[in-house]
Amino acid sequence: MEFALSPDQRLMQASLEGALTRLCPLERVRGFVDGDAAVAGDVWRGLSELGLPGLLVGEAHGGLGLGLLDAALAAEALGRHVAPTPFLASAALAPLAIAAAGSPAQQAAWLPRLAAGEALAAVAIGEAVAGEGAGVTAQGGRLDGASRFVIDAAGAEIFIVADSAGGLHLATAGAPGLTVTALVTIDRTRSLGELRLDDTPAEPLAGGDAGAALTRLRDAAWILLAADMVGASGAMIDMAVVYAKQRRQFGRLIGSFQAVKHMCAEMAAELEPCRALVWYAAHAFDALPAEASLMAAHAKAHLSEVSRFVARTAVEVHGGVGFTDLLGLHYWFKRVGLDRQLLGGPERVRQAAAAMQGLA
């Protein structure tokens, strides 16, 4: 019995941590947010050298063939460094969609390029996951309609699009009638867009059960967003603790005041059990299919609550400086703000969790 990370996984964590510390220090994140678009390219190239884009792609297509638990550890590291990368769609959701429902030809066309970090992908499944009925209809190899909150829209070469019947399609940038408008959100480290499709030709991802593939995408996205929140929350707690150990007021380190140390303890007490929850959810996605959706939902919903609590508390521990732009804590605050809302806020995800158990 072993419920722990393997030596390989710990090695991957250490190597990613080292790479992100080098590639993605706060001043570069700040530079990217302030308009230096080259930063994201540099970070992605650096991570591509480590094989990150091909984490979930099978070895036959040039990837590492690892599981969602490994991807979750990567997402945690990216959240920890508020890294501006297209990881969620390009390295996780698009490869999972193409591997699960793509034809051999589609797999051969896209998986190697995604795995190498050469092609970027965006994923438009928000409405389908939220049960609102996608605003995209498919007929005769053509897509019509619109999808909002498309994940990793900027620079995407392909778009994985869910239609109103739960089917998945692959459209390419530059296809007739396809336009993307960037959405401006609180979290400028990630790219969301609005996709409009007007009689746009697209290939169906028709292999396997399309509804099942969409469910897998949703579960993977929920788990990876939860992992991103684990990483971001951990970083915020570390910053608060470091600050509480150096800031003096009333002639004392503020971390020696129980009012302050208990805020730090509450953050740690809330976050620490979440690591095991995300590990288990990711392991269930890989190995325990009957439990996977419920665990993904709980990971997403619970981390949304915990990370909101951590974000506001970490700012408060810092006092006035926590509220400034200069400190930069707000990048993490906003990162978890986006993670929380994307693909369903906690109330709606818990509603889905209840439905999965026949309770709603």
Next chain:
Amino acid sequence: MDLAYGPRYGAFRDEVRGFLESHRDRWPTGAGAPRTAVLAWQKLLIEHGYAARTIPRAYGGHGGEADILKSRIIAEEFIRARAPGPLAGQGISMLVPTLLEVGWEEQKRRWIAPTLAGEIVWCQGYSEPGAGSDLAALRTHAGQDGDDFVINGQKIWTSTAAQADMMFCLVRTEPHAPRHAGISYLIFSMKTPGIEVRPLKTMTGHAEFNEVFFTDVRVPVSQVVGARGAGWAVANATLKHERGMLGDPGAAEARLAAIVELMGEEAAGGERAIDNPVLRDRLMALQGRMLAMKFNGLRLLSAQLAGEPAGLAGLVVKLQGCELNHQLAAVAIDAMGEAGVLYGDPGARDGGVWQQRYMFDLGLIIGGGTAQIQKSIIAERGLGLPREPKPAQG
């Protein structure tokens, strides 16, 4: 990740199952089971290694190798079969490990075996009215007179004191030493003249605890455990064993399952509780918390197997686990609507257990180290934050 226990453990699980099945006629079931049947069952469990598994035979244990997974399988199979488990209580869970760690050989031989056998019931004399979170402030005094200590003072929050044969107790034997160095750990009979036990009724309406008063209670100095004046270190060894008992996620999982059932049956205003979106959302949020604590428990088990320190994941269990149980009881009461107020009434659901837990679990949030003490421990030991500066000693 490998959540399976492996084939060797599969065989062990079958063995435990087989034992429970073939000895079903020996189960002392129910609160009214005769004491002789309870003790006979305990004896059988020790013989088979399902109780006192790792305690040496010389002290009345089974003398088996330590094996965390086997211990867990035993616990799982007893719960699954709803079989009466091994005897628990403060003697077995706290005094025995302490004696094994620091007791004299003669003390081990004299006290451990009858304690394991259930022949001696113990109670713990730690807290005092003036020494709760600040346990080292305890003042119960034991002055030496010849070969005896003479004890005067008072203990509080002593569970099972009325039934106990013996007490393990912290007393101040060196009043002039620094406060941590002046404490000794004594064991003595509750029948010793000068001991008075008064039940302590709590907000639940029951007396789950007692107060114990000592007036010139004479105890031989040979009944100190560990060295005289070293009682603080001895007690800390025991507290470590107590904290492991509180905040167990297994209880939360069982309660949550019971609440799902309850919410499907209880209705108010023409609506089943489970169909009320707010109550259902609260239930789901607590399920998420429960799962986090459950898997945190798996992580701790795995770390223990690998001989790795538990770290923060271990430090947070008491704080988070006790709060979770309290909140579960709260949602159960709220789901019952007006019927949630019934307590001691024949119509109360599950014998009023949800109100009882809602109150008693608040006691557990306070007892065994308050939530605030837990937070200071997490902050100082887990996060390395500085300790509160000590006021000048007056």
